[in-house]
Amino acid sequence: MEAGTAEPGPVRVLDVSGAAYRRAFELFLAGTDEKPRTHARLDQVVAGLEHRRMLLDVGAGEGRTTAHLGRHFERTVAVEPSAAMRERLRLACPDALVLPEPIDEAQPPGPADLVHLSHVLYYVPEEDWLRTVGTVLGWAAPGGTLLVMLQNPDSPCMRMAEHFTGVRYDLRPLADRLREREPAHEYALETLDLRYRADRLDEAVDVAEFMVNVADLATMDPRPDRAELTDYVRCHFARPDGSFVIGHTQDMLTVRRARPAG
Template structure:
């Protein structure tokens, strides 16, 4: 694991409520193909559902994907514990029922035909993943679908995070444990190939810093240095034709709950 030196500035801990987090998040969204690629795949999943009554978005964030999905459903329920994100969520999804509790305290009032748990497990201890996803599955209606999305452990983005922080996330073992515990449901694990691109090194480093924040950086002592992160970006993500590209392949676990009509 790469660590900082005493005379180097450490990478920043980006608080989701801060203006700097929002700036870098918007920078990431402006340069990635994530939304068009993932939304296209999500649209296919929605089209295959037997019913489209209730959407449950768990950890809905700023509501961009919630709004995209919600237009296909009669009702939307969103769980988002961050007050800063809920403000944007309400603007994006004014008709949604928004629950402010964390996932372990939330109580959605009805089961969903699609439950969406995207990029949330980073903030859940791995020992609690099975319990968290099992709860989400319980909130999914018979015949409905649960989607769990996370970085692929071998993506360039995740390899960078592992290099600097030691963290590594992998949906594969979770899928196996779910299948063992609940063999009656249907399971599929697929990958979506995504890339962030920018012509500017400073922006690439800012986004790389945002990406390594999937780890609890505040708990690292010392934190990785920004100098080392810059060198890593130049070595691994520079393009021969100019600019930078950071692959951030995602895994999507689909669980089709048994039952229904």
């Protein structure tokens, strides 16, 4: 039996401050093309901005993307409620203003030319998405841009999460509701094709466990079995060369805020 692939018991709920989360996250970053591909696309968005006075990264996590984007702006502000993530965020972005409050309580110091909301809506009840994104959009300056990133609902990663948890995220209905409510803004929804690759099954399973750690996992009884997750990885993601590839296509919703009439 390959180490770490068929440990008895359920899929673990990974605490962001714990060693298991850190290991899985580092494995994911080491094997995915996400950062170089998304950063290149974000650079294109930044190049099209009229102003680069302030970046607001909402749910900045440990700050790798915040630091990448922040070099283009005069000022960086980050919203990050997790204390464990804030420790790393401050190391990555020592000059940033870090707000520890959740979105509903945060008070950014002014309008931002770019507001970045990446992979945050997983932790927000879907019935609150419109209100939450409406709040964040309100932090963008007139003519500024909001970017919302989320897993594509048809990606192999999302199909796996749905298989084991029943959870499936989709930005498209939110984009439609935003257009209906605030039609003056400019909207675009695009897809970024991303992949994670591992040479070892145990590493692929640890990353798959990280991927199925949706917000509802902790409340599931029983939780999915880890041996079944291992079998799923073998069945769906194995390649002829012995490697394992998990597609995690992401959607990016771009909203350019309208300027006031007149």
